[in-house]
Amino acid sequence: MSYVLKRIGQSILTVFVVVSGSFGLIRLLPGGPMDYLRAQMIQQGGSSMTMAEINQRIAAQTNIAVEEPVYVQYFDYMTAILSGDFGRSIWFEQPVASIIGPAIPWTVFLTASALFLAFVVGVSLGAVMAYKEGSTFDLTSTGVGLVLNSTPGYVVALLFVAYLGYRYQIFPTGGRYNSAIDPGFSAPFLLSVLKHGALPIASMAVVGFGGWALSMRGNSIRVLGEDYLRVARLRGLSTRRIALRYVARNAILPMYTGLMIAIGTVFGGAVIIENIFAYPGVGFYLITAIEARDYPLMMGGFILITVAMVIGITIADLTYGMLDPRAKGGASRESY
Amino acid sequence: MSPTKDSPARDDRDEDPAFAAIEGDDDAIDPESVTGAGDSGPSRPAISGHARKGRVAADDGEPGDGLRTDGAGGSVSEFEQMADVSLSETERRRQWFEEKILAPARIVWDDWRARFGVVVVTFYLLMGTVGLQLVAEPSPNQGPLLVGAFRTLQYPLGTTASGTDIMSQIVYSTPTMLIMITSGAVFTVVLGTVTGTLAGYKGGRTDSVLMTISDVMMTIPGLPLTIVLATALSINGNPVVIGVLITVNAWAGLARAIRSQVLTLRDAEYVEASRIMGIGTPKIIASDIIPNLMPYISMNFVRQARAVIFGAVGLYFLGVLPYNSNNWGVMMNAAVNRAGATSSPAAFHWLLVPMVTIIVLALGLTLLAQGADRVFNPRVRARHAKTVEDDGDEEGDGGGPGGATSAATGGI
Numbered sequence: 001m002s003y004v005l006k007r008i009g010q011s012i013l014t015v016f017v018v019v020s021g022s023f024g025l026i027r028l029l030p031g032g033p034m035d036y037l038r039a040q041m042i043q044q045g046g047s048s049m050t051m052a053e054i055n056q057r058i059a060a061q062t063n064i065a066v067e068e069p070v071y072v073q074y075f076d077y078m079t080a081i082l083s084g085d086f087g088r089s090i091w092f093e094q095p096v097a098s099i100i101g102p103a104i105p106w107t108v109f110l111t112a113s114a115l116f117l118a119f120v121v122g123v124s125l126g127a128v129m130a131y132k133e134g135s136t137f138d139l140t141s142t143g144v145g146l147v148l149n150s151t152p153g154y155v156v157a158l159l160f161v162a163y164l165g166y167r168y169q170i171f172p173t174g175g176r177y178n179s180a181i182d183p184g185f186s187a188p189f190l191l192s193v194l195k196h197g198a199l200p201i202a203s204m205a206v207v208g209f210g211g212w213a214l215s216m217r218g219n220s221i222r223v224l225g226e227d228y229l230r231v232a233r234l235r236g237l238s239t240r241r242i243a244l245r246y247v248a249r250n251a252i253l254p255m256y257t258g259l260m261i262a263i264g265t266v267f268g269g270a271v272i273i274e275n276i277f278a279y280p281g282v283g284f285y286l287i288t289a290i291e292a293r294d295y296p297l298m299m300g301g302f303i304l305i306t307v308a309m310v311i312g313i314t315i316a317d318l319t320y321g322m323l324d325p326r327a328k329g330g331a332s333r334e335s336y
Numbered sequence: 337m338s339p340t341k342d343s344p345a346r347d348d349r350d351e352d353p354a355f356a357a358i359e360g361d362d363d364a365i366d367p368e369s370v371t372g373a374g375d376s377g378p379s380r381p382a383i384s385g386h387a388r389k390g391r392v393a394a395d396d397g398e399p400g401d402g403l404r405t406d407g408a409g410g411s412v413s414e415f416e417q418m419a420d421v422s423l424s425e426t427e428r429r430r431q432w433f434e435e436k437i438l439a440p441a442r443i444v445w446d447d448w449r450a451r452f453g454v455v456v457v458t459f460y461l462l463m464g465t466v467g468l469q470l471v472a473e474p475s476p477n478q479g480p481l482l483v484g485a486f487r488t489l490q491y492p493l494g495t496t497a498s499g500t501d502i503m504s505q506i507v508y509s510t511p512t513m514l515i516m517i518t519s520g521a522v523f524t525v526v527l528g529t530v531t532g533t534l535a536g537y538k539g540g541r542t543d544s545v546l547m548t549i550s551d552v553m554m555t556i557p558g559l560p561l562t563i564v565l566a567t568a569l570s571i572n573g574n575p576v577v578i579g580v581l582i583t584v585n586a587w588a589g590l591a592r593a594i595r596s597q598v599l600t601l602r603d604a605e606y607v608e609a610s611r612i613m614g615i616g617t618p619k620i621i622a623s624d625i626i627p628n629l630m631p632y633i634s635m636n637f638v639r640q641a642r643a644v645i646f647g648a649v650g651l652y653f654l655g656v657l658p659y660n661s662n663n664w665g666v667m668m669n670a671a672v673n674r675a676g677a678t679s680s681p682a683a684f685h686w687l688l689v690p691m692v693t694i695i696v697l698a699l700g701l702t703l704l705a706q707g708a709d710r711v712f713n714p715r716v717r718a719r720h721a722k723t724v725e726d727d728g729d730e731e732g733d734g735g736g737p738g739g740a741t742s743a744a745t746g747g748i
Contacts, residue, residue: 014552025568150698152646166679268559272650
């Protein structure tokens, strides 16, 4: 229980650090976002705007009132973000929360599906490879896995767009769903969502599963040589039981740690993938904001990506503790 | 199968395969031959830290010489006894060369993956240095517009929509990329190793503080963080800075993994001996702990190098990083945005060439990492050998961090 509390506390700390960091980036950098925003306001408003008006507009956009002392600015900024107010986007002229909020589920949909697919396919393939170790199948799959593992997701995405999107027109090349269909729990809508999500998900999953397969293969081969497996065979347990309860379980558990790192890379990679497929997720808006120098939107996007990722990793971590009794953490070690 | 398989000799990881390879055994790293080598092989001089001390003292003209004659009155205690055979300076140097350079090189060359990796990486290094002399600098209107790849000998990889030679663009992008890769990998590995060893070795409060910091860093999404920092800090296109920026929080994962390796080392006898002798923590970490982590560190250096390539090219492709020279990612960006390479087949080669360049380099680095793994760690080879009958001393070695890192490589 204390581990759970500690882990949750750590996640809150992460979010706190990131939000504080974003305040520092906006407010404290000389020649940074704050100066840029002010210069932009002066350019737009010309001489008709007084300094007070400019400061007011900046405060509305960034939640930072420049005239106040820094600690008051910091406190206001933090409370505003905690209450869900991320400022106003300059480019879209809307509250940041109302742009990015609806985009989060889509990004989570992409990354979670990709991660799940890559994990399931990779682990099963790796198990078969380990079982048929040394066969042609094993060698070919290892080769393919190595090449996929050395391919960035965006390369696959670009190939998908070029071939399946434009040349053969099997899949759409942009958007979350067909805008002619009304959103709702109807079969055509869900089908359209799947069709639009298929290529982004596939391009993230394809590059991921090579890595999973290779590490599952390695782990399985290692487990296959363990003593407890010999004992299990001597006890006359069924092959099925040995495969599932002994080999699979012990080979998959170490990979759970990798899952947490993978959540991070997949989430980060989604930024590039979403832009290639013009898929309006959080990463898409993040890049839009950067191109438009829309600092409030950019910071909001970054904070929300982090929060989503922190939640994902925390869940993965907590469930890991339940699956593997050895992963209790917090060992009382002697300190030197 | 063999009961001697896990004899202590196998713990001196980088010496065993080396010796076996010196003996001319081509399949050197098989653990059987490693441990068995002692009885059957030709006699080999033992080189270890202790032996060297003895030799230095026994060398002619050394001040230790006098000391020796003093105490050599017949009853030399075993602590003062010197080695009977001493090696000359050249002999020692040659032996060091064989042991540390030649033998690992042979092992690397023995493994087809590592060989491929070495060849690829060398090729890119040459491309980034000698290549600049051989290929003309890219400029617009070098040739006809949008020549396909492998059509003419003059422009082997084709030209862009503005008539720039694609091959020369690729070649002239290499130096910047190499600098970026090196700076990013060095930054991650140094910071990760220092944090990880310190946390794992010291334990207690140091450990919890350092690990909390790296846990926090680890949970911040790397690529978006890089993008935000690059925009807010308004850096110019200095490749060293960009390399560091791309790996800005990658050190945290490495620190965690290294920490768990250190945990298995910190209570080893020789570390405990150093501690009891009152040697300071920095010295213990530097001379007792880090050498044992070298295989792991070098592997991660290569992994990080690949991560930098993926990240840098991806962000250049998106157009969010500043640049002031040629770059593979910028080429891809231009191909897609200026010539519509994804929708028009005429410009597709413009996109494909940098893609292949990246994949081949990444593949080379991956295989090199696996090769490095083999050089340093005979167990890995044993594990992949066909008849693996492990006697199960692999707890700290196999699963956790190994699985984590190889899975993590699948990302982006």
